[in-house]
Amino acid sequence: MSIATLTTNYMLSNKKGKTKIQNGWKKPPEGMLMINVDAAFDIDSGSGGTGVVLRDHLGACVTASQAFLPYVLDAPTMAEAFALRDGLALAQHIGAKNVIVQTDCMQVVSTMMDGGFSATAAMSVFDDCKLMWDGFGTISIEHCNRNSNQVAHELARFQFTSFYLLEQTVPTEVH
Numbered sequence: 001m002s003i004a005t006l007t008t009n010y011m012l013s014n015k016k017g018k019t020k021i022q023n024g025w026k027k028p029p030e031g032m033l034m035i036n037v038d039a040a041f042d043i044d045s046g047s048g049g050t051g052v053v054l055r056d057h058l059g060a061c062v063t064a065s066q067a068f069l070p071y072v073l074d075a076p077t078m079a080e081a082f083a084l085r086d087g088l089a090l091a092q093h094i095g096a097k098n099v100i101v102q103t104d105c106m107q108v109v110s111t112m113m114d115g116g117f118s119a120t121a122a123m124s125v126f127d128d129c130k131l132m133w134d135g136f137g138t139i140s141i142e143h144c145n146r147n148s149n150q151v152a153h154e155l156a157r158f159q160f161t162s163f164y165l166l167e168q169t170v171p172t173e174v175h
Contacts, residue, residue, distance in 0.1 A: 025102075025144070025147075025148040025149075027055070027057055027058065027059045028055070028056070028057055028100050029057060030057040031057065031098055032057060032098045032099060032100055032138070033054050033055065033056060033062060033091065033096045033098065033099045033100070034054070034055045034056075034099070034100050034102060035052065035053075035054050035087040035088070035090075035091055035099050035100065035101045035102065036052070036053045036054075036055070036087075036102045036103075036144075036148075036149050036151065036152040037050070037051070037052050037080075037083040037084050037086065037087035037101065037102070037103050037149075037152055038050070038051050038080075038083055038103065038104060038105075038149050038152035038153040038155075038156045039051070039069075039076060039079035039080045039082060039083040039105075039156050040079070040153065040156040040157045041069070041072050041075040041076055041079045043075065046071050046072055046075070047068070047069060047070055047071060047072060048068075048069040048072040048075060048076075048079040048082075048156075049066060049067060049068050049069060049079075049155075049156045049157065049158065050065075050066065050067045050069065050079065050082050050083040050086045050155075050156050051064075051065075051066055051083065051151070051152040051153060051154065051155025051156030051157070051158075052064060052065045052066075052083065052086050052087040052090050052152060052155070053151045053152050053155065054087075054090060054091060054094070054096070062094065063090060063094055064151075064155060065086060065090050065155070066155045066156065066158055067082070067086055069082055073121045074120055074121035074122060076105070077105075077107055077118075077120050077121070077122050078120075078121055078122045078125065080103065080105040080107065080108045080122075081108060081111075081118070081122035081125040081126055081129065082125055083103070083108075083152070083156065084101065084103065084108050084112070084125075084126075084129050085125055085128050085129050085132070087101060088101070088129055088132040088133065088136075089132065091136070092132060092135060092136075096136070097136060097137040097138070098136070098137050098138040098139075099136055099138070099139050099140075100139075100140050100141075100142060101139070101140070101141040101142070102141075102142050102143075102144040102148065102149060103141070103142075103143065103144065103149065104143065104144055104145060104146050104148070104149045104153075105143075106143055108141075109141050109142070109143045111126055112126075112129065112130075112133065112141045113141065115130065116129055116130030116133065
C-alpha cells in the first residue's frame with residue numbers, strides 16, 4: 001500500500017462530517033439491494049482482483065462476481081475503484097434501481113460523496129462509476145469495516161481470470 005493512500009485513508013476515516021460508518025453487516029431496507037465491493041492486490045506482481053456481492057432485504061445473495069486485474073496502477077486506490085465499478089455494473093446488469101453500496105475503503109466513499117472527482121490514476125474509473133451512479137433511482141454509499149465486507153473480500157482474493165456471475169449462491173469457500 002502506498003504511503004499516500006494510507007495517509008489519505010487515515011485522514012478520511014478521522015474526518016468529521018456526513019460519512020456513515022457501518023459496523024457489522026446489516027440487511028438493507030425492503031426494496032433495496034446491498035452491494036458489497038472489495039479489492040485485493042499483490043504488490044509484487046502488480047495484479048489484483050475485485051469481489052462483489054449483491055444481497056436483498058432478507059440478506060440472501062442475489063448474485064456475485066469476481067474479476068482479475070492483470071495490472072493495478074496506484075494500488076489500492078485503483079483496485080478499489082475497479083471493485084466499485086464492477087459492483088455498479090453488476091447491479092445495472094440485473095436491473096437494480098435502488099441500492100446501497102458498502103466498501104471498506106474510505107477513499108472510495110469520500111470520492112463518490114464528493115461527486116466522483118478523483119485527482120488520482122483512478123480518475124477514469126471513478127468517472128465511469130459516476131456515470132453509472134447517476135443511472136440508479138436511489139443510491140448511497142457507506143463505509144463498513146473489514147468484517148462487514150468479508151464475503152466480497154474473499155471473492156476478490158480468488159482472482160479468477162475473467163468476469164462471471166454466480167447466480168443465487170456464493171461459493172462455499174467464502175461462507
